Amino acid sequence: MFGPVWKIKETRLCVPTANKPGSHRQRVDGITLQRAWPWVCFYGLGAMIPSRLFSARLRLLEGMGRWTPSTQAVLGPGWLLPQHASPRLLSVSCADGAKHQEPRRKKLLSEKQLKRHFVDHRRVLVRGGRGGDGVSCFHSEPRKEFGGPDGGDGGNGGHVILRVDQQVKSLASVLSRYQGFDGEDGGRKNCFGRNGALLYIRVPLGTLVKEGHEVVADLSHPGDEYVAALGGAGGKGNRFFLANDNRAPVTCTPGQPGQERVLFLELKTVAHAGMVGFPNAGKSSLLRAISNAKPTVASYPFTTLNPHVGIVHYEDHQQIAVADIPGLVRGAHRNRGLGCAFLRHVERCRFLLFVVDLSVPEPWTQVEDLKYELEKYEEGLSARPHAIVANKIDLPEARARLPELQARLGQKAIALSAATGENLEELLLRLKDLHEEHVANELARGRQPLRW
Helix, strand or coil, X not given: CCCCCEECHHHEEECCCCCCCCCXXXXXXXXXXXXXXXXXXXCCCCCCEEHHHHHHHHHHHHCCCCXXXXXXXCCCCCEEEECCCCCCCCCCCCHHHCXXXXXXXXXXXXXXXXXXXXXXXXXXXXXXXXXXXXXXXXXXXXXXXXXCEXXXXXXXXXXXXXXXXXXXXXXXXXXCEEECCCCCCCCCCXXXXXXXXXXXXEECCCEEEEECCEXXXXXXXXXXXXXEECCCXXXXXXXXXXXXXXXXXXXXXXXXXXXXXXXXXXXXCCCCEEEECCCCCCHHHHHXXXXXXXXXXXXXXCCCCCCEEEEEECCCCCEEEXXXXXXXXXCXXXXXXXXXXXXXXXXXXXXXXXXXXXXXXXXHHHHHHHHHHHHHHCCCCCCXXXXXXXXXXXXXXXXXXXXXXXXXXCCCCEEXXXXXXXXXXXXXXXXXXXXXXXXXXXXXXXXXXXXX
């Protein structure tokens, strides 16, 4: 707490001046002293004090330090604070020295809280800003009878733009309705109205924009933008209609309304690799083991409902994005068990990882069923470059099924354990090889590969 805070009217102490009888003011220790006989006005005491009592009080305060104007933000001008004062002798003033309390604002949700309410599709009504109206007025000036029209045009309405933000992972933060900023009206003296500001809507990477059943934009690269709704044009003032045959036009036009559209946003997770498998195959545990992603895992059977993306870092500063696709079931291509909602996120993955649970009987049937579901959902999806991961090798019955699995599939399967970390190095090396092949193919086609 500060010491005594005394407010003095206009930062002046009203005391008698004895040094120069003819003077009205003088400065003592940086304080303006004003002549006033025989009483002084000292705010903070609540009463008029005789000058002899005030002079005694002033001498008492000299030992408490030099008084200087306060620089604290909570104190207004006209307050004096001691530079060296004892906190026991001084007390803080009330009303004017109270801290300004700002109104409470709604606390923003963190990215982790938004992921709990993962949304991958949204219907949005967007409307551009309305244009400002034109003005009809005439120039008015002394000794200038025919000043002519000087009404300015209105400003254009602001656009509504969708912009990709890599920090946004879901469409949960996208509202259902957006209204652009309106343009300002024109003014006198040929003053044009200000244009409406642009309204940006942050969407995650991989957002597909549809109008009806038609795809109008594919925001699959960082920094991509799409003008969702155009702002209306501003109206014209009567100055715009000035012509040789009409020297005093009174016509002005109103601003045009903004464009209004109903768009459907659909999110398709963008990643280099996508882990596909049946529920409880250990995909989330595997993603936690090879990256810093933290999908939910537990000791009881359950399936992940939202896709998660983890980044695998290599020594040469190379980064590979791996997506954990929620578990599929037989008949997923017919939208059984939210199959289409989950299969949608596989479309953007450049190569696939088929995760197989070795602890179940006949694990090779899982690979056949997964390829069948992918091919039925989209032709050619199962033929993408892939690797087969045999998980839960730490279990005794799983290790016994590994030779038969490789014989049935006719290719090598990467046997590992996400729980113990056994043989994860082989998977990381295989991921790097698949990524390098993808980069070489993209460059050969003249396209820029995805960089995370």
